[in-house]
Amino acid sequence: MKYNVVWISIKELFHPYRKNIWIISIVMLVTSIGSFLTPWFTKQLIDIGILGLDFYRVIQYVGLIFLIFLIQQLLGIFQFYYYKEISVRIPYDLNKKACKHVLSVRTKFFKDRNFSVVMSELFQDIANISSLTDTQFLTSFVNLFKVFAGLTALFYINWKLTLVMLATIPVKMLISSFLYKKQVKVYEIIMHLQSNFSEWLGDAISGIEAIKVWGITGKRLAKLKVNLDGSKNAKSKLMRYGFIDSISGSLMTTLFTCGLYLYGAWLIQKDEITIGGLVSFISYSSLVFEPITIISYLITQLSSVKPAFERFLKFLNTDAEIDKPEAKELLESISINDLKFENVSLVYENEKALDQVNFTIQKGEKVAIIGLNGSGKSSVVNLLLRFYEPTEGSIKINDKDVKEYTFESYRSIWSLMAQNNYLFNDTVANNINISEELTLTEILESCKQSGAYSFIQDLPEKMDTRIGYNGAKLSGGQKQKIALARTLARKDTKILLLDEATSSYDYYSEQVFNEELLSSDRYMMTIIITHRPEVLKRLDKIIYLNGGKVLGIGTFDELYTSQESFRDMITSTQREETPDAFYSFSNENESTLRL
Numbered sequence: 001m002k003y004n005v006v007w008i009s010i011k012e013l014f015h016p017y018r019k020n021i022w023i024i025s026i027v028m029l030v031t032s033i034g035s036f037l038t039p040w041f042t043k044q045l046i047d048i049g050i051l052g053l054d055f056y057r058v059i060q061y062v063g064l065i066f067l068i069f070l071i072q073q074l075l076g077i078f079q080f081y082y083y084k085e086i087s088v089r090i091p092y093d094l095n096k097k098a099c100k101h102v103l104s105v106r107t108k109f110f111k112d113r114n115f116s117v118v119m120s121e122l123f124q125d126i127a128n129i130s131s132l133t134d135t136q137f138l139t140s141f142v143n144l145f146k147v148f149a150g151l152t153a154l155f156y157i158n159w160k161l162t163l164v165m166l167a168t169i170p171v172k173m174l175i176s177s178f179l180y181k182k183q184v185k186v187y188e189i190i191m192h193l194q195s196n197f198s199e200w201l202g203d204a205i206s207g208i209e210a211i212k213v214w215g216i217t218g219k220r221l222a223k224l225k226v227n228l229d230g231s232k233n234a235k236s237k238l239m240r241y242g243f244i245d246s247i248s249g250s251l252m253t254t255l256f257t258c259g260l261y262l263y264g265a266w267l268i269q270k271d272e273i274t275i276g277g278l279v280s281f282i283s284y285s286s287l288v289f290e291p292i293t294i295i296s297y298l299i300t301q302l303s304s305v306k307p308a309f310e311r312f313l314k315f316l317n318t319d320a321e322i323d324k325p326e327a328k329e330l331l332e333s334i335s336i337n338d339l340k341f342e343n344v345s346l347v348y349e350n351e352k353a354l355d356q357v358n359f360t361i362q363k364g365e366k367v368a369i370i371g372l373n374g375s376g377k378s379s380v381v382n383l384l385l386r387f388y389e390p391t392e393g394s395i396k397i398n399d400k401d402v403k404e405y406t407f408e409s410y411r412s413i414w415s416l417m418a419q420n421n422y423l424f425n426d427t428v429a430n431n432i433n434i435s436e437e438l439t440l441t442e443i444l445e446s447c448k449q450s451g452a453y454s455f456i457q458d459l460p461e462k463m464d465t466r467i468g469y470n471g472a473k474l475s476g477g478q479k480q481k482i483a484l485a486r487t488l489a490r491k492d493t494k495i496l497l498l499d500e501a502t503s504s505y506d507y508y509s510e511q512v513f514n515e516e517l518l519s520s521d522r523y524m525m526t527i528i529i530t531h532r533p534e535v536l537k538r539l540d541k542i543i544y545l546n547g548g549k550v551l552g553i554g555t556f557d558e559l560y561t562s563q564e565s566f567r568d569m570i571t572s573t574q575r576e577e578t579p580d581a582f583y584s585f586s587n588e589n590e591s592t593l594r595l
């Protein structure tokens with residue numbers, strides 16, 4: 001990414017605060033005028049007041065120097081007020097932008113990336129970019145002004161001394177630019193190693209049980225050591241360069257000051273400069289040197305901000321779910337007459353998951369999508385919910401491409417129970433009521449429907465029990481029951497989509513739920529991914545997938561007689577299932593509930 005792209009983004013970032021930057025710069029300009037007056041008054045104080053034994057002038061100049069100091073301090077308070085706003089608001093804006101993007105980014109982004117890496121990169125990049133709120137960066141052009149004004153004053157006092165001073169600047173700049181290039185490279189390595197470290201940590205936390213069971217703690221730590229060693233070496237290199245920079249800077253300043261005293265003393269003897277002139281020259285030269293040091297520091301700072309900004313912009317430019325300008329709202333009152341897949345293909349990077357898939361689901365139908373592992377069932381779900389866009393073909397509702405609707409309004413017609421449902425580290429009730437629109441009665445009702453009600457009664461604080469990170473304090477089946485209660489609690493939806501919704505249910509609970517599901521007419525359509533023959537037999541139709549293609553569409557009996565592979569799959573599923581003895585069940589409380 002080119003520097004100008006980064007510059008444009010920096011400009012955009014600071015654009016809302018341009019008023020503050022102007023005020024800060026003007027205040028700083030006024031303050032620096034004070035800094036220029038002080039050495040001049042010091043010169044007069046020494047030459048006229050002290051050396052001329054004029055005590056009245058001494059008091060006058062001391063008073064003026066003190067007054068300038070007071071004004072500068074007052075202006076400093078004023079400047080701080082405007083500076084503080086930028087310094088606090090820029091990280092706030094960046095965080096807001098990043099979080100907004102996280103919520104709109106397409107699902108596929110997170111399929112390739114460890115969430116802890118994304119998080120840590122965002123934190124790092126925001127912190128680095130925020131370092132631009134440094135006052136020195138904001139007032140760079142004032143520093144440039146200082147250099148020119150300082151040089152004018154120096155030439156005015158003594159041009160020979162000024163030339164001696166100027167001769168040292170290129171040497172300083174040369175050293176800084178050499179170190180700067182080295183620092184940029186090391187900085188990039190550090191960023192890369194930090195991402196690796198976050199990935200390691202994320203995997204270690206998420207995979208802690210696997211690591212322990214497989215006894216691979218030592219191997220994992222060995223991998224970490226390589227990373228930490230690299231990081232340690234890079235950081236010590238960075239510190240070494242910083243140290244060389246500061247040592248060379250101090251050496252240059254000391255050499256320059258010594259040279260100035262020697263040459264200055266010689267000029268005083270030749271009556272080419274006064275003592276006060278030499279003292280004020282030294283003060284002015286620091287006014288020139290200081291901004292030059294600041295400018296070279298800013299260049300180094302920008303070089304560390306550049307890779308961070310580039311990475312941040314790359315993240316902000318990742319494919320996000322943005323509604324087309326002409327996208328319409330899908331009306332709540334819409335009646336879904338049919339849902340069609342027309343020649344739909346889906347390619348994930350190089351993997352063709354769906355190939356020319358065609359099917360139609362009519363209003364009122366209950367349909368199953370089935371197939372072996374990897375046949376493309378979840379890919380159909382991904383497309384139905386628009387987590388992915390078809391690579392070819394289109395998905396239509398009432399003959400209108402779903403892309404023509406806004407994402408939010410389109411998704412509002414769906415009640416989805418996916419395979420992996422995230423549960424928040426919150427109470428049972430809040431996990432079900434994530435829309436924050438439900439009454440307690442409605443929450444309880446959905447719990448009864450999903451079969452969660454009875455176990456919730458045994459929890460220490462019932463509905464108010466906190467369930468831990470992703471429901472870690474619950475069993476697999478309990479988690480699924482809460483997630484299903486949440487799905488069923490969603491109001492005003494038209495289509496129910498269940499992807500292996502009850503795979504962790506015990507046999508009895510699953511039968512209860514399935515009974516309710518099959519007899520309910522709450523939804524305009526119901527799409528189920530399941531392999532339970534007793535459910536499949538009672539559905540209107542089954543879409544049978546194999547290798548991403550539709551092998552057949554029909555009722556259970558039709559497919560059973562026409563498709564040998566379907567028969568084989570059902571037979572093997574039946575063998576795995578619980579014996580018939582468990583099939584007969586009864587439950588007065590829950591089986592009477594209706595979806």
Ligand SMILES: Nc1ncnc2c1ncn2[C@@H]1O[C@H](COP(=O)(O)OP(=O)(O)OP(=O)(O)O)[C@@H](O)[C@H]1O
Pocket residue numbers: 111348349351352353371372373374375376377378379380
């Ligand atoms: N994010 C992805 N990136 C690349 N390939 C993917 C991705 N998701 C799925 N696939 C591939 O697409 C194919 C279909 O996967 P899909 O998850 O749709 O199958 P499925 O029928 O739901 O399988 P299962 O019954 O195991 O859940 C598989 O070959 C899988 O490897």
